[in-house]
Each structure stands twice: as C-alpha cells, then as structure tokens.
Amino acid sequence: MRILIVEDHTDLLEAMQKMLQDEFTIETATNGEEGLYLAMQNIYDVILLDVMLPDLDGFSILKKLRAANMMVPILFVTAKDALDDRVKGLEMGGDDYLVKPFQGPELIARIRALLRRSGNLTIDHTLCYRGITLSGKEQPIFVDGNEVKLTITQYELLEYLIHNSGKIVTKEQIYDRVWGYDSETTVAIVEVYIHHLRKKLEPFSYHKDIQNVRGIGYILKEPKEN
Structure with a gap:
C-alpha cells in the first residue's frame, strides 16, 4: 500500500x-x-x-x-x-x-x-480476494492455502487489482500506481507484468479473474461460468 x-x-x-x-x-x-x-x-x-x-x-x-x-x-x-x-x-x-x-x-x-x-484492509490487517490472501509485501501470499512467491512489483500489481476488484482500471492507472509517474519504463510494461501475474495464478485458475477490457485496461472479477 x-x-x-x-x-x-x-x-x-x-x-x-x-x-x-x-x-x-x-x-x-x-x-x-x-x-x-x-x-x-x-x-x-x-x-x-x-x-x-x-x-x-x-x-x-x-x-x-x-x-x-x-x-x-x-x-x-x-x-x-x-x-x-x-x-x-x-x-x-x-x-x-x-x-x-x-x-x-x-x-x-x-x-x-x-x-x-475504505475497505482496503481487514481487521487482522490482511487483504483478501476470493481464495487469495495478502499480508504485506514482505510476506508470501497464499492462494487457496498454498504459499505463492511474488516479486515486489507483482505483489503491488495484485494488491492494486484487489483494492479495485469489480472495477475497471486503465493501464495508465495501474502504471501510475505501481511504477509511478517518474518511472523510466513505459505503460507497455503493464501488459508484461499482467502476463507474469497470470502465470503465477494459473495453477489455481485465478488467472481467469484478471480480465481484459479491450482498449481500456483490466478488471479483477470472478469469470462467468459458460
């Protein structure tokens, strides 16, 4: 945070x-x-x-x-x-x-x-989305009870998506929040890290929750069953 x-x-x-x-x-x-x-x-x-x-x-x-x-x-x-x-x-x-x-x-x-x-923290200072639990960037995250290691940037990206779960966030908003306006990278880095984060969540099928919003950005929400 x-x-x-x-x-x-x-x-x-x-x-x-x-x-x-x-x-x-x-x-x-x-x-x-x-x-x-x-x-x-x-x-x-x-x-x-x-x-x-x-x-x-x-x-x-x-x-x-x-x-x-x-x-x-x-x-x-x-x-x-x-x-x-x-x-x-x-x-x-x-x-x-x-x-x-x-x-x-x-x-x-x-x-x-x-x-x-503001809804960004639970009483025990954890952040939760479905089966995903975050307890601080220095701590491992848990997905369905399994420990998953993320880089600091991957953690901050997931944290921001969870903060805004159910809401569309633009690539520019993600870039500003995670990398900052003075970063030497470009907004294209967002797509790269979304890809990496999805790979980390794929064994638990949560990669499907990070959904593309064409031409705008992403939304984190439970996918609809077909």
Missing part, C-alpha cells in the same frame, strides 16, 4: 518514514505545491498531510483534491490542536486528525483504521 507524506519538517518526515516503511511504500513532499502535484498525479491509499506548509497549506490541498473528486483518505498530522482547526479539517472532507507530538503505534493504528474504513 502506498502512502504520501506531506511534511516540511525534515526530522519529523524522516521519523515518520522509519515508522511506516516496513509496512507501506512511502513517498514524500516537503511543501504544499509538491504535495498537491504528487497527490494529483499518483494514486495513494492514504495521504498524511500537515496543515502549516510552505507555498500551499494543508486545508487548501484538501479542498483542491476534493474538488477534483479525489476521495483518497486524508489524515491531518499537525501541531494545530485547536478545536476549530480540527473541526475545520474534518468538515472540509478530511478523514482523521492527529496532533503532534505522537507515537508511532498511534500513527499506524490511525492509518489502519482509515484503510479498514
């Missing part, structure tokens, strides 16, 4: 990365304009957003994201602890508000709660 941290205090930013890097893929921005640009360009599971930022404050970033119909969960992480600020952030469309200073376990718990609320 991918998280964007928008925080201008370097020491705190590094500390937050260390708290989260074992469980999540982290990207960072140190000012508001950069944070907004990344949030608009990429697909994140959660955004951790400071309020007081250079160039563009966190409330303005949130307003622009919601105006663009981007419903990614937003967790404000800020020193502004006044009741009016907390209420403002939530009423503008923020999902949670964590006041500095905080401890790592609380930050992780808040993120997990947002992921569960």
Whole structure:
C-alpha cells in the first residue's frame, strides 16, 4: 500500500518514514505545491498531510483534491490542536486528525483504521480476494492455502487489482500506481507484468479473474461460468 507524506519538517518526515516503511511504500513532499502535484498525479491509499506548509497549506490541498473528486483518505498530522482547526479539517472532507507530538503505534493504528474504513484492509490487517490472501509485501501470499512467491512489483500489481476488484482500471492507472509517474519504463510494461501475474495464478485458475477490457485496461472479477 502506498502512502504520501506531506511534511516540511525534515526530522519529523524522516521519523515518520522509519515508522511506516516496513509496512507501506512511502513517498514524500516537503511543501504544499509538491504535495498537491504528487497527490494529483499518483494514486495513494492514504495521504498524511500537515496543515502549516510552505507555498500551499494543508486545508487548501484538501479542498483542491476534493474538488477534483479525489476521495483518497486524508489524515491531518499537525501541531494545530485547536478545536476549530480540527473541526475545520474534518468538515472540509478530511478523514482523521492527529496532533503532534505522537507515537508511532498511534500513527499506524490511525492509518489502519482509515484503510479498514475504505475497505482496503481487514481487521487482522490482511487483504483478501476470493481464495487469495495478502499480508504485506514482505510476506508470501497464499492462494487457496498454498504459499505463492511474488516479486515486489507483482505483489503491488495484485494488491492494486484487489483494492479495485469489480472495477475497471486503465493501464495508465495501474502504471501510475505501481511504477509511478517518474518511472523510466513505459505503460507497455503493464501488459508484461499482467502476463507474469497470470502465470503465477494459473495453477489455481485465478488467472481467469484478471480480465481484459479491450482498449481500456483490466478488471479483477470472478469469470462467468459458460
């Protein structure tokens, strides 16, 4: 799962990365304009957003994201602890508000709660689709109870498809989510990795669930019986 941290205090930013890097893929921005640009360009599971930022404050970033119909969960992480600020952030469309200073376990718990609320995580922190269970990119996945090893990229691809199971995702969306806008590869790499992932799932017949949507992308859903 991918998280964007928008925080201008370097020491705190590094500390937050260390708290989260074992469980999540982290990207960072140190000012508001950069944070907004990344949030608009990429697909994140959660955004951790400071309020007081250079160039563009966190409330303005949130307003622009919601105006663009981007419903990614937003967790404000800020020193502004006044009741009016907390209420403002939530009423503008923020999902949670964590006041500095905080401890790592609380930050992780808040993120997990947002992921569960958005349907991206179960109570035991696993991600499931039919007989497929994901427990973190450092852990093996299980398919119908059998351990299957994936590369990090294959894992992130499968994770993204499961997050969006039943929905059509374009090749461009997959590319942005898994490889990132600054990757030196091209969107054609998506087809290659879809092929590899299908091969890994073929012994269990789940390769048929990754269905082509001609001219658009893919959808992960149980195939209809003939």
